[in-house]
Amino acid sequence: DQQVKQNSPSLSVQEGRISILNCDYTNSMFDYFLWYKKYPAEGPTFLISISSIKDKNEDGRFTVFLNKSAKHLSLHIVPSQPGDSAVYFCAATPRDDKIIFGKGTRLHILP
Amino acid sequence: EAQVTQNPRYLITVTGKKLTVTCSQNMNHEYMSWYRQDPGLGLRQIYYSMNVEVTDKGDVPEGYKVSRKEKRNFPLILESPSPNQTSLYFCASSLGIGQGEVWTEAFFGQGTRLTVV
Numbered sequence: 344d345q346q347v348k349q350n351s352p353s354l355s356v357q358e359g360r361i362s363i364l365n366c367d368y369t370n371s372m373f374d375y376f377l378w379y380k381k382y383p384a385e386g387p388t389f390l391i392s393i394s395s396i397k398d399k400n401e402d403g404r405f406t407v408f409l410n411k412s413a414k415h416l417s418l419h420i421v422p423s424q425p426g427d428s429a430v431y432f433c434a435a436t437p438r439d440d441k442i443i444f445g446k447g448t449r450l451h452i453l454p
Numbered sequence: 455e456a457q458v459t460q461n462p463r464y465l466i467t468v469t470g471k472k473l474t475v476t477c478s479q480n481m482n483h484e485y486m487s488w489y490r491q492d493p494g495l496g497l498r499q500i501y502y503s504m505n506v507e508v509t510d511k512g513d514v515p516e517g518y519k520v521s522r523k524e525k526r527n528f529p530l531i532l533e534s535p536s537p538n539q540t541s542l543y544f545c546a547s548s549l550g551i552g553q554g555e556v557w558t559e560a561f562f563g564q565g566t567r568l569t570v571v
Contacts, residue, residue, distance in 0.1 A: 349496075386458070386544050386562025387497070432497060441512060444489075446496035 349445035366433030373435040460563035477545030486528040
């Protein structure tokens, strides 16, 4: 049973436009949500996070929105840049210090 | 430079031949863990360790062992590898402060691509 779902395997966005990556979850006990970015041949790197008690967190071009009633979070990248082309993993942590990742969404930024 | 180092980066082995993938971090992190990445399945946690001599199963621990005798090292052991363990493996470490917060300062290794034939 997949607790963290990223239903779009890939997404293509024009450079300069907004990229929106979506993530749904099923476990209402998750207390923290995170986004990781992964380039080929490298390990994932932490990008941005949000606590379950908040609904928005912003860091430069990256904003994460959390809608607890819908069990949905999204990552907005504005404006999108060529270096943003990567695989993005949504992740969530229940209260027992585990972490559960989604399957990832491959973002292509088009020139 | 803060880093998590995995070795080897690439490994081809035969079914049943014991192997160890090493992981070392130089940040004095308490929390370390192992993941495997498979097409269509994303990253799945194998084992994790909150501190020395403390290890716990993740979501897919079958066929794997770990040990945490020292803070900096967290080796992944495959006693009898099988072809379904062919995968890309990542080790990660983090400070271990709080619960969800542990992952905001997580560092991942560059990965070990393992093929079992």
